[in-house]
Amino acid sequence: MAFEITASCIGCNACKLVCPQKAITVGPKQYSILPHRCNECVGHHADPQCASICPVETAIVNAEGRALNPPGSLTGLPDERKVVALSKRRARL
Amino acid sequence: MGELLATQQAKIETHPCYSKQAHQYARIHLPVAPACNIQCNYCNRKFDCSNESRPGVVSKLMSPAEAVARYQKVKMRIPETRVVGIAGPGDPLANPKSTIATLKAVAALKHELHLCVSTNGLNLLDHVDDLKAVGVDHLTITINCIDADIGSKIYPWVYFNHKRLRGRVAAQTLIDRQLAGLKAAADLGMLVKINTVLIPGINDHHVAAVAQEVKRLGAMLHNVMPLIAEAEHGTYFGLMGQRSPTESEIAAAREAAGQSMEQMSHCQQCRADAVGKLGQDCHADLDDDGSSACGTSALPAAERYIAVASQSGVLIDQHFGHATHFQVYQLTQAGIVRQPDRDVDQYCLGSTECDDESLNQQQRMSTLISSLEGCDQVLCSRIGMGPWQSLEQHGVTPSTDYAMQAIDEVLAIEWQRFCENSTQGTVSSEIGEVC
Numbered sequence: 001m002a003f004e005i006t007a008s009c010i011g012c013n014a015c016k017l018v019c020p021q022k023a024i025t026v027g028p029k030q031y032s033i034l035p036h037r038c039n040e041c042v043g044h045h046a047d048p049q050c051a052s053i054c055p056v057e058t059a060i061v062n063a064e065g066r067a068l069n070p071p072g073s074l075t076g077l078p079d080e081r082k083v084v085a086l087s088k089r090r091a092r093l
Numbered sequence: 094m095g096e097l098l099a100t101q102q103a104k105i106e107t108h109p110c111y112s113k114q115a116h117q118y119a120r121i122h123l124p125v126a127p128a129c130n131i132q133c134n135y136c137n138r139k140f141d142c143s144n145e146s147r148p149g150v151v152s153k154l155m156s157p158a159e160a161v162a163r164y165q166k167v168k169m170r171i172p173e174t175r176v177v178g179i180a181g182p183g184d185p186l187a188n189p190k191s192t193i194a195t196l197k198a199v200a201a202l203k204h205e206l207h208l209c210v211s212t213n214g215l216n217l218l219d220h221v222d223d224l225k226a227v228g229v230d231h232l233t234i235t236i237n238c239i240d241a242d243i244g245s246k247i248y249p250w251v252y253f254n255h256k257r258l259r260g261r262v263a264a265q266t267l268i269d270r271q272l273a274g275l276k277a278a279a280d281l282g283m284l285v286k287i288n289t290v291l292i293p294g295i296n297d298h299h300v301a302a303v304a305q306e307v308k309r310l311g312a313m314l315h316n317v318m319p320l321i322a323e324a325e326h327g328t329y330f331g332l333m334g335q336r337s338p339t340e341s342e343i344a345a346a347r348e349a350a351g352q353s354m355e356q357m358s359h360c361q362q363c364r365a366d367a368v369g370k371l372g373q374d375c376h377a378d379l380d381d382d383g384s385s386a387c388g389t390s391a392l393p394a395a396e397r398y399i400a401v402a403s404q405s406g407v408l409i410d411q412h413f414g415h416a417t418h419f420q421v422y423q424l425t426q427a428g429i430v431r432q433p434d435r436d437v438d439q440y441c442l443g444s445t446e447c448d449d450e451s452l453n454q455q456q457r458m459s460t461l462i463s464s465l466e467g468c469d470q471v472l473c474s475r476i477g478m479g480p481w482q483s484l485e486q487h488g489v490t491p492s493t494d495y496a497m498q499a500i501d502e503v504l505a506i507e508w509q510r511f512c513e514n515s516t517q518g519t520v521s522s523e524i525g526e527v528c
């Protein structure tokens with residue numbers, strides 16, 4: 001039972017500050033969750049803390065790879081708009 | 094509210110954000126607070142937070158120790174630095190440990206300084222005593238509304254008490270905590286400024302009520318700021334076509350709010366990474382950093398020119414559109430040589446972002462590009478979408494990758510990269526800013 005952090009993470013550090021298990025680490029390139037430490041917050045809180053504060057949809061997934069904050073769930077943006085935003089930004093990077 | 098105490102008056106007079114007369118004092122914002130605990134619809138945490146600078150990538154996370162070192166570096170160059178602020182890139186009080194540690198370490202230097210914090214207010218009540226204890230005397234809280242129905246159109250969620258709250262509950266929680274925090278801070282004698290983002294159709298009819306309430310709770314000053322919403326920023330408001338207020342709407346809102354709160358009109362919407370004096374450049378003299386020519390003729394082969402937008406003269410800390418001059422450096426195999434600065438006409442004049450397509454803007458862009466003639470790269474802290482594209486079309490590569498990093502360190506990195514890419518030359522990695 002452990003969650004994972006995906007490439008959409010922006011490295012805001014919020015999850016690390018609220019994890020009761022100290023399961024979140026910062027590698028040279030990415031944030032990640034130590035599987036042997038993460039217990040999905042069972043026994044601490046009703047909701048997994050990392051997924052409750054993370055500002056980025058799809059940055060945190062469960063063991064099956066399903067996003068805890070699926071697209072649209074945090075921004076409320078309709079999907080087509082978001083695709084536009086993403087592709088524009090990519091052109092800029 | 095009665096008369097201001099003399100000590101309060103003195104605090105205001107030397108603070109650039111509070112007093113129009115205090116502009117000879119400079120400020121630095123230390124970006125030690127990447128996390129946030131709420132979401133605002135005018136902010137895109139993913140790309141480019143609209144209140145503050147872009148959240149750093151992992152390697153750029155700044156520790157309190159690094160922040161203090163940065164402050165000392167800037168203070169040496171700009172002795173008038175009298176204000177140290179923490180404003181983001183997320184919310185300082187969602188990162189209470191690093192915020193307080195940074196403030197403590199700066200306070201321990203015993204410089205004559207104002208310590209400031211800007212917050213969304215959600216966690217203020219929990220930390221107001223700590224802030225007071227480390228000597229924070231200026232506090233800014235962004236309060237956009239005092240009505241949860243309005244708030245639910247501005248804040249999609251709030252993380253509070255281990256839960257992600259949504260809708261009306263989220264907004265009500267935030268508002269209650271903001272107002273309670275405001276009162277506590279004012280009661281402790283802090284100078285509290287309130288920022289309100291003016292969002293047409295959402296809270297424009299409501300700013301007078303906000304002003305009245307924050308006045309009652311002890312706020313000192315009110316800053317009604319226009320919403321900045323462009324689709325390119327990828328914010329909810331930007332993408333949904335929410336418009337920014339017009340000049341006359343801003344004036345009307347300030348007038349209405351001004352009935353109960355003193356209004357601030359000279360705000361430059363400083364970012365979390367700001368360094369220097371408000372609205373003007375600090376020409377910190379760096380001529381010892383690159384002017385000594387050093388055998389540039391030895392290897393005539395390739396060369397590369399890099400322009401840097403810097404307000405402090407030390408860090409890459411300026412928005413492209415705010416630059417009035419660029420430092421230019423020539424990179425050759427032999428090393429890095431500082432070139433004469435290029436003076437330019439500031440591209441961005443209004444309080445809006447620089448994506449404006451107006452003719453004027455286009456003309457300014459083309460003169461700007463000719464001023465940057467010959468430069469291969471422009472380094473700046475932020476840049477609008479429009480200028481970014483124009484620069485690229487003219488063969489100049491803009492980059493915000495080094496935002497807030499020290500110019501000399503960045504040049505060393507770029508120089509090394511240049512050497513690796515250009516010829517066979519093996520070069521020692523032991524090179525600082527100049528040869």
Ligand code: SF4
Pocket residue numbers: 002003018019020021022023024033037038039040041048049050051
């Ligand atoms: S689910 Fe809980 S324990 Fe696991 S990483 Fe997230 S916050 Fe930590």
Ligand code: SF4
Pocket residue numbers: 005008009010011012013014015016031050053054055056059060
């Ligand atoms: S809260 Fe989300 S975006 Fe921020 S560091 Fe954690 S996983 Fe990354």
Ligand code: SF4
Pocket residue numbers: 129130131132133135136137138142143144145181182183184213
């Ligand atoms: S409080 Fe600041 S960092 Fe947090 S979402 Fe709002 S604007 Fe962005």
